[in-house]
Amino acid sequence: MPVTTQSWVVTQRLPDLLFAADARDEPISLTAADYRALHWAWSEAIGDYTRRTVTKPGDKLVAFAAIAELFQRTWRAEYLAGLWRPTLLQDLLWATNYEGRAPRPERYRAPSWSWAAVDGHVVASLLDDWLGAGVGTAVQRCEVLECEVVPATPLLPLGKVLSGTLRLRAAMVKATWDPDAQLPVLYAALDRLEEATLTSPPATSPAPELTQIGCAYPDSTEDACEIWAVPVLWNKAEKYAAGLVITPAATEGVYRRVGCFHSPEPDEDPGRLVWMLEQKKQEIIII
Structure with missing residues (x-):
């Protein structure tokens, strides 16, 4: 699909770096700062796009394809239903704006871990000072075993x-929440029982x-009643994590995304x- 400014007016606000690929035959050499700028621009583009009214919500990925192509020509990365393979774990941490939360679409349009699967305004990343690119090696992550899109x-x-x-190797903790709340608190039932000793077994x-x-x-x-918390990125030094909230799908042993979460602010919970x-x-x- 050719990229035109008529496909979506946000192209007028995209960084000039995206259009440099058209003027060269060989790939553009990108610095770390370039990658961060492009990823920020991508997040802003998703937010701007999902804030608008789409005539056919089921065509979200189709309507956004021209913008994705523009980024791909510069990034030269694999596109996965609205996310990018090199930044997949960061891209998974999108969130819907609680003020405009909508019912889940009845017809399939994208995997549940893609922002294109839901309606409403999407904030493309929950990354912050504790998990952002500037933190570097302090951030740990779960393992991506597979991510494929047809x-x-x-x-x-x-x-x-x-x-x-999407197949991850990660921790998985049974959790509970009030999905009707604007910003639900996420709880986990943790057994704090210490190991029993032979001399003093618990009564x-x-x-x-x-x-x-x-x-x-x-x-x-x-x-969603039965939910699980899956940490995706975390910073042990700051005691801060962000991840997905999932629920069992129709197929046994398979899950689908129903939300995301992040830790309480460190000064609110020194835990x-x-x-x-x-x-x-x-x-x-x-899925």
């Missing part, structure tokens, strides 16, 4: 998709302690990341 037609590889699968098993692990952002007005660091990592499939 386009509806090879003639439009950046457009509509038939399916998408009874105490009930699991309900612990606040973060602030959640539901993707839609859907009432640890024990709830996630002590969990054994496992393979998680999200």
Whole structure:
């Protein structure tokens, strides 16, 4: 699909770097600062686009394909239903604006981990001073085992998709929330029972302690009852994490995204990341 400014007026506000590829035959050499600027521009483009009224919401990826092509010519990275493979974990941390949260679309349009799967204004990244690019090696991450997308037609590889699968190796903690709240608090039932000793076995098993692990952002007005918190990025030094909220899908052993979360502000909760660091990592499939 050729890129034209008529496809979407936001092209008038995109960085000049994106248009330099048209003037050269060879790939552009990008600095680290260039990559950060492009990723910021991409996040802003998603926010601007999803804030607008789309005539056919099901055509989100089709309508956005021209912008994606413009970025891809400069980035030269694989596009995954609205996300980019080199920045996949960061890109997974999008959130819907709680003031305009909408019902989940009845018809499939994208994998649940893509912002194109839902309606409403999307904030493309929850990254901040504790998890942003400037923190460097202090940020740890879960492992991406696989991420594949099947386009509806090879003639439009950046457009509509038939399916998408994301496989992560990560911690996974059973959680609870109030999805009707604007910004639900995310809790996990953590068993604080210490290991019993032969000399002093516990008389009874105490009930699991309900612990606040973060602030959640539901993707839609859907009432998801059984949910799990999956940390994606975290900073042990700052005791701060961000990740996905998932729920079981129709297929056993498979999940779909229903929201995202981040830790409470460090000055609000001096607690640890024990709830996630002590969990054994496992393979998680999200569609």
